Amino acid sequence: MIKQVAVIGAGIMGHSIAEVFALNGYKVNLEDFYPEVIEKAKIGIDNSLDKLIASKKIDENGKKAAIENIKFFNNIEEAVKDADLSIEVVPEIYEIKVKVLKEISQHTEKIIASNTSNIRITEMGEEIRKPERFIGMHFFNPPILMKLVEVIKGDKTSGEYVDEIYELAEKIGKKPIKVLKDEAGFVVNRISAPEMLLLCTAYGNKIAKPEAIDKYFKSQGLPMGPYQLFDYVGLDTVVDSLKYYGKELSPDYGKCHAFDSFIESKHLGLKTGSGIYKWENGKAIIPDAEESDKINLMDMFALEINEATRLIEDGVASPDDIETGVKYGLNRPFGPITVANGLSNDEVLETLKRLYTQYNLEVFKPSKTIETHKMKEAFNKKPDEIKKEEKSEILGYRIEGKVGIITLMNGKNNLMSFELLKAVDRQLDLIEEANNVNVVIIRGNDRAFSAGADLSQFISNPYMFMKISSTGENIFDRITKMNKIFIAQLEGYVLGGGFELALACDIRTSIADSVIGFPETSLGLIPGYGGSQRLPNLIGISRAMDMILTSERISGEKAQEYGIVTRLFSDNLEENTMKLAKDLSERISPASVYVAKRLIYNTATINLDEEALSMGMLYAGNDLKEGVKAFLEKRKPDYKGN
Template identity: 40%
Template structure:
């Protein structure tokens, strides 16, 4: 499959790098050679940085660059392409002109895609000769880092085109969220832009200072940035244009004034904050009611569900991956209480009169039916049964995958995630169809970067002990899990993420990933069993070196010291699944008692350990699988173990 990327700016060259890294041949086209040269330099610098960090080899970097060609010719770029991704400036007529030229040279079966952040996919598609093969592929900035890609369906986009687009997004290591109806702003920007603009509106009306608004979202909700700081970071010009283009919220006077004075935020050194000395320091302040911004976001999410654009889980996935919010909008609504959200919306609509603040029918219906969220057991989600928000469980052919699904946080572990892992282990232990468990991280950047420090802003000794005890409890549960567990280390495994891997039975590590107990670099020490498990795997001397120097080692070093098996990135998934399949074919009861004999006999004096082994041997001998194994041996066939 060949890809053409039209536009070599920040988004264009980032998309090209992602596609080439995934193994695709990519042609990048722009109107000036200097733009192409700048794009090439940027990609080379990104790859050089990846090499210096040990993520890829120099040879791999050269291979990636070798897959990208740069051209000034539209014809040359698109004539052999199977997918064309347009990434030119957000001007409707310009995009239409680009596609008008593209369709002169593109193959009839070629799919056209636009990276627009909010222009109508339907209108763009209808301007071409193939509206059924036209789709939105909205990458987020920077494309190399951000995991989300919104896949937008125009009115005439075929289901087959959406299916191919989703498969493509997955193939490049990104997470697709399908936007089933073409609405302004799609999912993320339709929620994000009003959130930012309404915050600015409250500053404009003197309701709160920027620091008051930002402080509550930083300290109480652990957002990476508050809405005013984020507006500065994104660019007040971009927010101004989006506000005028989509008309979701009236543009506040203060935003218009700053745009006219070219106080555009971080890019100009001044916006609502002074950026001349770097990121502003925002002190903890009180006095702002965060529901003034959270309630409208929940309302817009309800509208998207009403319109059939996406469901609650899809909306929350998009918001977490697209904005790095620690929790999704629907999750927050359920936690706060949808009756509380509705009451706040009614008050805000009365105060401001903005249509976007008018409570949606779905929200009113849910409240009238008593579906208020967590407190009643049902809201956007159901809470009577196990609902995983931070992990994902997949099952196929007797193999289960537990995926830590917090890529926006590098799959960092908080108490809620640890609790979900614990609950999942209990469920999977009872599931007789599951014989092997694989643990990995969502996305391609991190297995798990450790404990989520952003959730521990008020850390004290008592809280620290609670966190340590919880992690130890869950990882001990994993060590006692009666089925083989494989840690598929697909990216960073630092601190608690490394300790999670240490509690698994097997560790397979992708080249480019890095692992280490890094707590001492923060003046902490491992708290989830790392000081106990690592010496037993690599030896006490090596463990002291790794822990006391907070070393981060690559896959080849991990293999050399016996910590993990190193595998090339392109063979990683295959290697993990091959091991899982082999284990799934083994006798389950014998695997269980062998695991216990190894894990717990290791702790005992040799004579006592041998007694434990003898008892385990007796258990294994009592199974029907022993008869099957011996019979198959003499009949020279493959045994079929039933776990009985």
Template identity: 35%
Template sequence: MPSLRIEEVKEVAVIGAGDMGHGIVELCALNGYKVYLKDIDQKILGKAKKRIRESLNILERKGKLKDETIETVLGRIFLILDYEHSLENCQLAIEAVPEIMSLKKKIFSELDSKLPKSAIIATNTSNMSITELASQTNRSSQVVGMHFFNPVILMKTIEIIKGSNTSDETMKFTENFAYSLNKLPIPVLKDVPGFIVNRVQAPSSVLLNKTIEKKIATFSQIDANFRKIGQPMGPFELMDYVGLDIYKHGADYFAQKIHPEFKSPKWVNELITAGKLGKKTNHGIYDWSSGRPFIDLDDTTEKFDAKDILLVQVNEAAKLIEQGVVEYPGDIDLAIQNATGNVSGIFWLLKDDREYLINRLNFLANEMGIDTFRPIDFLKDMAIPSARKALKARKRKRKEEKDKKKL
């Protein structure tokens, strides 16, 4: 690809004005970029612009707009229903439409024909193959994953995913773009389903679903357990908040690409069929019609141990480290700490009691009948990853690159 420097990028495009898309647009505009936001309906675009304004109002009240006004930031955002000539000067386009592979492929093909030859096409997909999307273009070396986390403005992590043909130049450019947004890019060196954060967390849903199916605990009891240990939301309330349809897309994709054990459970499918998708429809696992659902924090259970969620995550993380998916093992904790509410990460469990962790994973695999929980051999002797060391290594590497540029 032609050499592309971050300093040359003034205009970007974002395709899809939903929760993630409008957040990405706001972030780019806040950091000085002119942004074209495309969707298929003027009402959707109008709603996105309104939500961006509301978010900027909050930032202004908190004194986080620095010397800029809301109108200055909004003045960098242009709403479009078709491409026309809007992409002629865009060196980066970020696709942020729903997790439907056929739709994403269609958009990638369109972008390939509209963007300058030097431009990079990124996808905000949380699970899907970068390589497969790149196959729809004539610039597969310039296709990359750029997975933001919700809410985009607050979460620091952006996973930068390398497809089979993504060039090192594209990876480096995309990392630098993430830095220009004041975010922390975490490179994902192999195009594995779910990448880092979502992949590590995926077995948790399998465990939670089995706990419900086996009637070990109720939705509210499990959520109360998590709230009691300081989590802002329990896993089922969070599932409702994000959307059961979103969860189903991801779970069924994992079932197809990783193991059938990840498939969305019967109770989720029944709720979706009934039109109960969670917060967005006022009903899902819980009733949201009067606001955030009430969860009785005194109704906990000792039959479910919230720590088990982290145990299965450690095992999945070990698989990624063994496969060489991350540059530094500590990148996994670094990504989790900056993309979720888990500021402690997961690898402290290895320091706590590795033998217990392995024995408990074997117990869960047998008790639940889930092979995915079976501890891998690599876990027995794996060095304990450090997010702090990974962050120091990233900072050192970035400084060396800056110093080299000055020469």
């Protein structure tokens, strides 16, 4: 069992990794050859812990405990001799890493890991003593915030160590993925590699001005354009990565020399004050330009999907781990598997053929999986060990007596993402079969029952938008047809899709200061999960029209006056809702519930198909794009009525 960790290299990544372990109760020996680096590390850790206190993630006692868990060293032998795990976190230069790893291996018999982001574990393992205990443990920057850890198995790494490091990553609150075949770039950086090559080659061929490309990508909701991001991470880092991939993956990566002049003149981007752009006070000075889509989102998506299929073909990682890796490693709401499920094989194939023809690079050539039209099949294979009752991290479920309790746990706002909808659907499957459950409570947290749909999700076209709307409607409609009483326990924000889930329930309990409403029309949308149909049938056309068209929010007290909330409690919402649910579960017949619900709900004709079709039509309009963009940018929208 791992109790003590040595981190060798106290730079920004190293001391942040040490902090992660210390915060989770592990004893940490943090070592660096340079005393001044150790002093900077102490300051960096102290400042980081203060930020965690300010954000209320820890308290002063938590900070004190973390600091007490870290000891500092200027000697590798002393740092690693009592450690159960030693992690190398030195610069991404092969010679430096191997030198440090050799020294570590001379002074410990325990597990050794490298935080390398690109270099093959097998290659470095050849240089150290007992390579079977050597493994990759790749954290993402900054480790204190980023969830992903890639656990990389070298050719000689023992399988038991892969499992042990995977479990360790989970214990320190990370999202680990297994890299089962040791190839350069592993998963996340490998997925990004073709995009780097495309952007470098396009820059060299003067396809469009970098500021024009960056403006296009920012218009798609990204915080930085790709060339601005290159400057931000350092053009030297980009060039070094391309050179390494040129040796390890494909000669194509070594063909682009568009950034060599920047390296020679020491114009590396943010770190030197200039690169592709000039930088002042940490910000890029980007000339204004007409946006250009000569490199566009579909190009990027196609390249990522193509590389993901190659990772699967080569046995590097599973589809689920690829999706998790890109989501958490690149801090996105979705990965390439989600994107691929929203596109056709032909769309991806044609894009790749165009890129291959335009740039004549083998890296852009469609994979065997995509050429043979097996993209969806490859991405949707599930491991045999995944069962119907798989545990969800965004939805909780427990049973008390004859009451089932669903708890939405998708972040502080409980946004209605695809994943949460699917989790609700899976849980309804189990509840439908549970003869020991007569009443179901659906609840969120004290901040939000659910603040609505997740507007950052990838949606490829109007049909997919319509299909998602229809899927949500059908899931919520299941609630109205089940022989259970569903109670929505409303607290905090009850907005958009969350409000629609509540409307699908049979009884709604609340407190006076809940915030309830449909913001959709202010975003260029309409309620799309049945709300435009259920609300007027519940409270009448006039009031429903007012709520939907004004997008104004009402209190729980006003909602009771309207007839939306059926039980308003002055306090102890959870306790009182549970008391109601237990009473109903013990004295109301499920057979009667089934018949009564059918009769009551059938008194109104609800046309969900029409609502879903309307959602698809809205997707094609500019008002929706402007509304969502304004929402993400936290500004008022400028609607044109189209």
